Structure formats: structure tokens, C-alpha cells
Amino acid sequence: MSVQEKKIKYKEDFRSKILAAAKKLFVEEGIEATSIRKIAKVIDISPTTIYLYYKDKRDIVYALHLEGCSLLRTRMEVLMHVDHAFERLKAIGKAYLSFAVTEPGYYELLFMMKEPMQFLDDHRGEDYWEEGDRVFEMLIETIKDCQQEGFFKGMDTQTLSLQAWSTVHGMASLFLSGHLKQLNNLLFSEALEAEFLERTFQLYVSMLERIK
Amino acid sequence: MSVQEKKIKYKEDFRSKILAAAKKLFVEEGIEATSIRKIAKVIDISPTTIYLYYKDKRDIVYALHLEGCSLLRTRMEVLMHVDHAFERLKAIGKAYLSFAVTEPGYYELLFMMKEPMQFLDDHRGEDYWEEGDRVFEMLIETIKDCQQEGFFKGMDTQTLSLQAWSTVHGMASLFLSGHLKQLNNLLFSEALEAEFLERTFQLYVSMLERIK
DNA sequence: AAATATACTTAACACTGTTAATAATTTTAA
DNA sequence: TTAAAATTATTAACAGTGTTAAGTATATTT
Numbered sequence: 001m002s003v004q005e006k007k008i009k010y011k012e013d014f015r016s017k018i019l020a021a022a023k024k025l026f027v028e029e030g031i032e033a034t035s036i037r038k039i040a041k042v043i044d045i046s047p048t049t050i051y052l053y054y055k056d057k058r059d060i061v062y063a064l065h066l067e068g069c070s071l072l073r074t075r076m077e078v079l080m081h082v083d084h085a086f087e088r089l090k091a092i093g094k095a096y097l098s099f100a101v102t103e104p105g106y107y108e109l110l111f112m113m114k115e116p117m118q119f120l121d122d123h124r125g126e127d128y129w130e131e132g133d134r135v136f137e138m139l140i141e142t143i144k145d146c147q148q149e150g151f152f153k154g155m156d157t158q159t160l161s162l163q164a165w166s167t168v169h170g171m172a173s174l175f176l177s178g179h180l181k182q183l184n185n186l187l188f189s190e191a192l193e194a195e196f197l198e199r200t201f202q203l204y205v206s207m208l209e210r211i212k
Numbered sequence: 213m214s215v216q217e218k219k220i221k222y223k224e225d226f227r228s229k230i231l232a233a234a235k236k237l238f239v240e241e242g243i244e245a246t247s248i249r250k251i252a253k254v255i256d257i258s259p260t261t262i263y264l265y266y267k268d269k270r271d272i273v274y275a276l277h278l279e280g281c282s283l284l285r286t287r288m289e290v291l292m293h294v295d296h297a298f299e300r301l302k303a304i305g306k307a308y309l310s311f312a313v314t315e316p317g318y319y320e321l322l323f324m325m326k327e328p329m330q331f332l333d334d335h336r337g338e339d340y341w342e343e344g345d346r347v348f349e350m351l352i353e354t355i356k357d358c359q360q361e362g363f364f365k366g367m368d369t370q371t372l373s374l375q376a377w378s379t380v381h382g383m384a385s386l387f388l389s390g391h392l393k394q395l396n397n398l399l400f401s402e403a404l405e406a407e408f409l410e411r412t413f414q415l416y417v418s419m420l421e422r423i424k
Numbered sequence: 425a426a427a428t429a430t431a432c433t434t435a436a437c438a439c440t441g442t443t444a445a446t447a448a449t450t451t452t453a454a
Numbered sequence: 455t456t457a458a459a460a461t462t463a464t465t466a467a468c469a470g471t472g473t474t475a476a477g478t479a480t481a482t483t484t
Contacts, residue, residue: 052431
């Protein structure tokens, strides 16, 4: 390994070190509480050093966004082996909601925050939402397969994909933002939020089944 | 009017003055760019004076949240006079999405931000999400009426209401967060975001019609 | 060994929300 | 009417934020 290669590798190490520290902080203390200065303190460097490896804070946030994306994609990819398309669709929906519940920080980073999308807007052309698109493509493919199995006849595949995503995202985001909790006063109070998620998802599945 | 009454009125005036300034700022420059100091500058007072009328920033944010709530409620209430229940349901959905598009700042304040819900959490007991519940109740009532017209047989009213809300909220929030925009690369690029909203909504309506 | 480039740090700027201390004003009581 | 008390608003300050410019070591190249 040449000296130059070593330098590049070291630089990459530093980048991932910063990213790891940022991830640790935002998972443990939330995304709001994660500051450049705190990240620097974790790995014991000066706050300004971070700017040698990341352009600005949004750059770090976007890097974490990508990490979360590939984590979700990994979870989704294993489900693509489910033979029966409609079963696969259900599994994808469940996994998506499960991701939101078990990885709330990542979910916010992926689908609720504006910053990562704005970052992409600013870097339009050179970069696009590849990771996100890949996940969405799996949904499109699955719904296409469902249609070949006889489901959703005469419906536009992409529009239905968007509709399905909207539904589960709506559930997940209302849950994470705390709005579902506040509705507990209105709805019968015995049920927990997680049950609401489950019930609403099941109802949606039964709706999809009916329009076979 | 007694002296004391005058004082109370003056105090209320001041509160609404601060609120108006906050609203003006967050509508024009976005919610992120609205700081206590900027609000103070608009009405030409010291930043600390604001703390004499509002406990903290979240208090102001919550006050704006309530304003937005009642604005949405007003828009919804006029639709309650639509006779045919399913037509009313469609009208509510359209109005909801239209609210998100025409009042993005308010929509974020109402359904995307955590702060107002956290504020309610902290003031649990004394206060609850009355304004929000009222809007949701209209949806529940409408779906109940739909069921009496023969729609959605055998489905739980509240769960279906939550499902419907999730769907339109999912669409609205993905639109406002900029995620829909990024998908344009994947989906055919001619269509605009607003068209996607419209198409997805129409598809959802047709789904609901099918499960009559 | 001197010049140059790299890596990192300190100091500083312009912000943020918020509190304590202080000054000005108005209201109440003697 | 005047002195005391309460109200109202202000300035100064604290602790934090993202970020940039200037300075300082260290390492590399000439």
C-alpha cells in the first residue's frame, strides 16, 4: 500500500469515525441534540476539524440518511424472495412499519426531515436519491407482480405504489410525531399506539384484498 | 370598562400582537427562520418582553398550532353540510390536501412537528388536543354516515378513520418534506408533484368505492 | 536544510433560547 | 400629595448553535 493510499484510507477512517460518533449521538439523544461540537467531543477532536471531512452539518446528516437507506434496503431485499407477490407486499408493509418503530431516528432521517432532500436539491444532477429510489422500486416491482397474480386490475402501478407508501408512511409518521398518542383521548383509551398501528395496517391489507 | 379589564384586554392585545408577528414571520420565512429575536424586532420590543406574555417558544408555537387547527376546522365545517356522506368524505379529503398545499406552514405546525404534541404531553390533564380531536371527529362522523349508506360494511369506524387520515397525511407530508419531488427521477418525469397528489388521491377514492 | 503543503487548533462571528438584574413606569396606600 | 409597592419593559449575560478566518504545528517535497 502506497503512502498516498494510506492517506486516503486514513481520511476515510476519519470520515467514518465522525459518522459513527454522529450516529451514536443521534440514536441515543435524538437528532435535535446532535451538534457539531458534541460530535467533536465524542471523538476528542476540535469542532472545526469536522469541516475538513464534511462540508457542513447537512453533509453529515445526508451521510447518515444514506446509511439508514441502505439499512432499510437490506431489510427489504431479503423479503424479495417471498414467492407469493401479495404475501411479499404484506411483508414489505410490515417491515416498513417495523423499521419506523425500531429505528425511529433513522426513519425521521429518511422520510420526515427536509434537510436530506434539500441537500439533494442543491446537488441536483451530480447526485440523486438513488438509495431511496431503489427501495421504492422494490415496492413497484412487488405491486407489478401482484397485478400479474390478478390483484389491482386496471390500476396504475406507480400510482398505487405511491398510494401504498403514503398509507404506511402516514401511519408511521403520525406515530413518531406523537399525534397518534394525542388521539388516544378520543379513541377508546385502552388500546396502545402500537395496537393502532397494527389494526390500521390490517384494515388496509383487508381493503387491498377486497379489491382483488 | 374597569381599569383591570382594560389591563387584561391590553395584555391580550399584546399576546395577539406577538402571535401575529410570529405568524407573519413563519408564513413568509418558514418555521425554522422564526426566532424570538426576530419576532420582537417586528413589533419593535425587546426579545425578553415576549417572555412576559408567553412562557417560552413552544408556548408560541402551540398557540399558532391552535390557530391553524381552528382554520382547518372552519374549512371542514362548511363541508359537513354536504348531504351525500361519501361525497362529503371525498370533499374532506380534497380539502385536507388543499389545506396542506395552500397552508404548508400551518400544515407542518399541525401534523408534522413534534413540539406542539410534546407541549400537550407536558401539560397533560389540564389540557388536551381538543382542536385536533374536533377535526378528527368530523372524519369519524362522516365515515359512520358512509357506513349507514352501505359503504365499508363490517369495518371498524375508528380504524378506518385512522386509515383514511394516514393515507392523506402520508401524501401531504411526503409532498411537503420534498420526498415526492425526489421520486420524480424514478417516476416518469413529465408529471408534476401536484398531479401525483391528485392522481394518488383519485386512486384511493376509487379503492374506497370498490369496497362498497 | 529550506520551502511547501497538509492537518489541526484557537479565536471569533453571528446567531439561537432563556434568565437575572436593573431601570422606568404605573398603581396603590398613607 | 407623597411614599411604597407592584407592574412592565429593558439591558446584560449565559450557554449553546453552525461556521469561517487566521494561526500553528507536523509532515512532505524540493
